[in-house]
Amino acid sequence: MGASKKMTNEKLVLDELRKGPWTLDEDNLLVHYITCHGEGRWNSLAKSSGLKRTGKSCRLRWLNYLKPDVKHGNLTPQEQIMILELHSKWGNRWSKIAQQLPGRTDNEIKNYWRTKVQKQARHLKIDSNNKKFVEALRQFWLPRLLEKVDKNNSPSSSTTTTTSTSTMITNQINLCSKPRVKESPIMETTISSSSIYSSNDTRIMSPYLPESVQQSNGYFVDNGNSDVTSFNQSNIQELRSNDTTMLDFQLAGVDWMSNEVADISFWNMDELWQFRSNNEIC
DNA sequence: AAGCGCCTCAACCGCTGGTAT
């Protein structure tokens, strides 16, 4: 009987729990409580604050939305490049990737990957973790992002800065690397054949960025460890000098010029071919 | 104007690893 009474009480508590979108009042209550008592200990916070939410729900709402340093709005091209790079290194370790992008949450990055990157993979009928897809990103997507970065910083743009692509990217990565000095998970990672980070320093060997970009500021420097994969200029040239990716996709039954693929906003094929010819690729 | 389908993103769910008892 006692047990059934306890069950009833638990059911009552469960029934009282709110789910779904947060109201303004709930947000205010949570922010006020955390301002006074600090974050953490989410279950007791949920009970003490008077919110009819689980601790998990409170934590998620705070970390993903209410926390003052959470950035809202679209990811910048620099941030997208960072995500592509870090995902190539760590896979779906969203929280780990998010730690390198100040103000961005794991949820946001995960959503970005699923809605933007995986969509491209789906259209190409290829797994997003497939090596060929990574190669396709490197060949087509990265140059577009770099172009965007440059466009945003060109003298004709609204800003007066003359910062180059390489500097921009480097600043972004340097920015993210600052906290690593003492506690970076990157520095602790062991080196694998696909590693883009060195365990001995904070320098980055990017599988995406041309070495010319990486070395222009002296930041991306091979630390001499032969296990570190260096995607160097000759690799880039090699990729650019043949059409392996395109050919392979065609052989695999993916028509890159089909409407289905060409209609994708991110990879407008006309622009893509224009870009390729402009840059004497192939 | 209405219906439909697609896309985005906030939020939930289940699982795992760490810590306290």
Add this chain to the structure above:
DNA sequence: CATACCAGCGGTTGAGGCGCT
């Protein structure tokens, strides 16, 4: 050790917005 509890993570879902017909 065994158990319970909790925080955090990654996968998934679904409401709402938007564009197209």
